[in-house]
Structures are given as structure tokens and as C-alpha cells.
Amino acid sequence: MDEGTKTIIDKLIKKHKPGENAVVSIFQDVQEQQGYLSEDAIRYVSEKLEIPVSRAFSVATFYSAFSLTPLGRNRVHVCLGTACHIKGADNIAGRISRQLKIKPGETTGDRKFSLHKVRCLGCCALAPVVKVNDDTYAGVSQDQVVSVLEKYR
Amino acid sequence: MTMCNITLNGKKTKFLPGKTILENTRDHGVKIPVLCSHEALKPYGACRLCIVEIEEQGRKQIVTSCNSHVRDGMKIKTHSPRVQKIRKTLVELLLARTPEAAVEQQLARDIGVKATPYPEQGELCIMCGQCVRTCREIVGACALDFVHKGSKRSVAVPFFRDSKECIGCGSCVFVCPTGVVSMHDEISDVRGEPERIMDKWETRLPLQKCSSDGNVFATRRMLEHFARKHEVSEGFLETCSHCLRKGNTK
Structure with missing residues (x-):
């Protein structure tokens, strides 16, 4: 080391x-x-x-908060808790997955993004919720999520 | 020592207060099923099979007998309907996890469980933690621990390979009730030297040949571990116990 x-x-x-x-x-x-x-x-x-x-x-x-492999510079968390699930969080996770060409739990080749599924971020009124690093995006649609990701490129 | 007055399965008797409920009931010839408990290890309370129903001042409670102490006036039931119902579910769950494990099958027969209603997982490790605790409490090498959690939980050495802490003593193999922990000795393809392979821990350790009769007798790291912990006689590191006893040191 x-x-x-x-x-x-x-x-x-x-x-x-x-x-x-x-x-x-x-x-x-x-x-x-x-x-x-x-x-x-x-x-x-x-x-x-x-x-x-x-x-x-x-x-x-x-603890799922720890990773044994290097994560991307931007950590994208898609909430799949009950409220977000009802509001179609699976589709949003799928869209991000296709956009970044990685599966949940993986990191892009350029180390810019890593994608994580989380169970509940504790702000169910804002469902569906996506969190990038420390920024929380409320009520996101599939299209919005793509432009959100662009901000971090 | 003043004894505790206990009602065990309806009969008045006396228990030793310094011992656990499990130890006391054993002394009285009452058999409680256990999986994770081992007399050489500290109580652990993981398998939950040793549960008993206790009653104190009219309050009934289910507790694990392996890590519960005795108090005066306790009423203990080891096979009440409530206990047996829970124990049956526990055995069914354990059997679903490790349907092939002989120790589990025997337990199911003892309790009267014929088949598990839960989906079978085909594992062999029952998570009793005896290998982990033996390595930590008895051997003192601390090479093993549980990793991950929930359904992914398993026992492993750090980073799943080449443990620098494992001394290859084989205590984990000896203590494992299902035989899922194994090891074997072979001649290394690379160096042509005898090695011990801890199969599950993906760790290879060179073996020591006796300087006197040339037989392989222990891993080098195991001998060094003992030499660090205890005062050893001259020639201990190079000579097998058989030759040491005969005085054949070189």
C-alpha cells in the first residue's frame, strides 16, 4: 500500500x-x-x-455501504422501496442500466458511474426517487433520469 | 454453593447455579437437542434447538438453555408442546438448508420430522460457527469468520484465499459436524514438496518432514504457531512427536 x-x-x-x-x-x-x-x-x-x-x-x-471493488466517481442509487416500486422504480432502474450499459452493482468501464439498488431512502412521498451522490431527485420519469445522468458526465 | 430449587419437567430438583440450564439438565439425564453447542466452546445460541420453556413468578418465556443461567424457583420444561412446536419448525428449516447433512437427518429422525415443507437449498454448512469459534477460542489463529449476511452468509478466510493466518492445524475439519470443511495432503506440482491443502479455505501450507524418520508430520506454520504460544523443547520444530518421545532428535 x-x-x-x-x-x-x-x-x-x-x-x-x-x-x-x-x-x-x-x-x-x-x-x-x-x-x-x-x-x-x-x-x-x-x-x-x-x-x-x-x-x-x-x-x-x-454492510452494503462498503464495497470491496472501486466504485464509480458518481454513485447512482435507485430506490426500490415499496412506494418507489409502485411508482415504477424498476423501469427507471432498467432505463439507467441501459443508458450506462451496466447492471445494478456494477461500475462503468470509465469509472464515472456505478449503479446501486437500494431498498428505501426514507423519503417515500417523493417517489420514485433516484439519488446521485448526495443529490436526491424526486418524482423522476424515465426521460428525466437520462438528463440527470448527463449532468454528472 | 447453595443449590437452586428447580422444577424440571414437573419434578422438584436442585440445580447448580454456576452452570447453564443446558449443562444442568444434562447432568440430570434430560436430553436436549443441540447443533451449535460444543463443550469446549463458549455458549453461542445460534441453532436455537436447545430452547426450553421457563416460568418465573408466573411469567412464561422461551429461552435458549445453552446460554441461560439458572435462578432459584425456576420452572423448566424441556419438551412442552410449545417448545416442541418451535423446535420442529427449526428442524424443518435447518433440514431445508442442508438436506444432505447426516447430522441434520439424524436430528429430524429424533424429533419426528419426516420431510421439510420448505424449498431445499442443498447446502452442507449449517452455520453452527463451530469452526469459526474453535479457530478463535481454542487455536487462537482467528483465521475464519462469517462473511456477507442473510442468504449469502458463509464462513471464509479473509478475501476467500491464501490465508496468512490459517496454520493448517485441521481443528476446523475435526470439529465440523457435517464434514463440509475438509483438507488433504499432497505433493505440490510446483515445488515437489509435501503440502496441506485446506480445501474450503483455498489455502496451501508446506508440511514439515521429520528430521529423524523423514515422515511428514505437521504444517510448518502450525509448529511455528505452537512455538510462539508455548515453550517447546529443542528439536520440536523439526522432529515428529513419535521420534521426540524416543529421543531421536538430530
Whole structure:
């Protein structure tokens, strides 16, 4: 692992209270800064927190918020919760899938986008909802979603 | 130690307060089915088969006996209709997951479950976690843990391959109740040296030849692991226990 990544992780570890419980918070920060949890990062965090690698790997695979492969620069989340489902979220997910030529859970070859299905974003009144990074798009149609994606190219 | 006054299946008896309900009932010759419980390991409470019905001050409750302690005045029923109904469902679910596992089939026969009404999944791992816990609690290598969650949950070494922590001791193979964890020794195609392959963990470990009789006797990493944890006699790392006993060290 390069020294730069080590320094970043060291800083993140210092921010949190030491001990096994810090692993989730540290992984969240690493995920946000690096876009994924690399093998080196997981091994380094486990070494620093003095927890078994198996334990750290278990945590890393448990939460869907963590990815073990690099994600795209823009993370597209399509809500498939009950309200969004009723409002045709499947069609929207399909349209994005065709547009970006990737399946949910995958990343485009140019690393610009990754597509994720999520169950509920907690804003059912805005259904159907698509979230790109931290921006939420409410009541989107299939056509609108294409122009939304263009903004992030 | 003052004993606890217990009513076990309608009979007044005395239980040891320091022991769990499961241990106490066993001492009294009452058989409760278990899958994830192992006497060498800490209580885990995953398989739920050891459930019993307890009653305290008129309040009835279903608890797992393997990790519940005894209190004075407790009424315990190990095979009440309520317990047996839940236990039957549990066995049906477990049988659906691992229909081929002998331990599961035996359990179903004991309980009187003929077939599972749920779709069969054809797995062999019953998720008892005995391999994970043995590796952690007894061996101390911590090479194994559960990964993913829900229906994708499984046991694996970090990154699913070449574990640097696995010492190839085979404790996980020994403890696995269904035989899904396996290992074998062979001569490596690449180096021509004897190796141990932990099949499920995708890990290969070089084996040590005895300096005295030339027989392969343990993985090198296993010997190093023991040498780190305990004081070992001279020649321990190179000589098999058979030759050590005879004093044939070189």
C-alpha cells in the first residue's frame, strides 16, 4: 500500500476511539475517501486496531455501504422501496442500466458511474426517487433520469 | 454453593447455579437437542434447538438453555408442546438448508420430522460457527469468520484465499459436524514438496518432514504457531512427536 493511503488511514484512525468498535466508523471514512475498501486498507486497519483480519473482513462484507471493488466517481442509487416500486422504480432502474450499459452493482468501464439498488431512502412521498451522490431527485420519469445522468458526465 | 430449587419437567430438583440450564439438565439425564453447542466452546445460541420453556413468578418465556443461567424457583420444561412446536419448525428449516447433512437427518429422525415443507437449498454448512469459534477460542489463529449476511452468509478466510493466518492445524475439519470443511495432503506440482491443502479455505501450507524418520508430520506454520504460544523443547520444530518421545532428535 502506498504511503499516502497509510497516512490517510492513520489520520482517520486517530479521529476515532481506539478499539474494535471503531472499525465501522473507520471503514465508512475510508470508503468515502477512497471509494472502496481495498485489501491493503482492510489489512492495515485490522493491524492498527489489533483485531483479526478475518473480523475486519467480516465487517467489511456485512454492510452494503462498503464495497470491496472501486466504485464509480458518481454513485447512482435507485430506490426500490415499496412506494418507489409502485411508482415504477424498476423501469427507471432498467432505463439507467441501459443508458450506462451496466447492471445494478456494477461500475462503468470509465469509472464515472456505478449503479446501486437500494431498498428505501426514507423519503417515500417523493417517489420514485433516484439519488446521485448526495443529490436526491424526486418524482423522476424515465426521460428525466437520462438528463440527470448527463449532468454528472 | 447453595443449590437452586428447580422444577424440571414437573419434578422438584436442585440445580447448580454456576452452570447453564443446558449443562444442568444434562447432568440430570434430560436430553436436549443441540447443533451449535460444543463443550469446549463458549455458549453461542445460534441453532436455537436447545430452547426450553421457563416460568418465573408466573411469567412464561422461551429461552435458549445453552446460554441461560439458572435462578432459584425456576420452572423448566424441556419438551412442552410449545417448545416442541418451535423446535420442529427449526428442524424443518435447518433440514431445508442442508438436506444432505447426516447430522441434520439424524436430528429430524429424533424429533419426528419426516420431510421439510420448505424449498431445499442443498447446502452442507449449517452455520453452527463451530469452526469459526474453535479457530478463535481454542487455536487462537482467528483465521475464519462469517462473511456477507442473510442468504449469502458463509464462513471464509479473509478475501476467500491464501490465508496468512490459517496454520493448517485441521481443528476446523475435526470439529465440523457435517464434514463440509475438509483438507488433504499432497505433493505440490510446483515445488515437489509435501503440502496441506485446506480445501474450503483455498489455502496451501508446506508440511514439515521429520528430521529423524523423514515422515511428514505437521504444517510448518502450525509448529511455528505452537512455538510462539508455548515453550517447546529443542528439536520440536523439526522432529515428529513419535521420534521426540524416543529421543531421536538430530
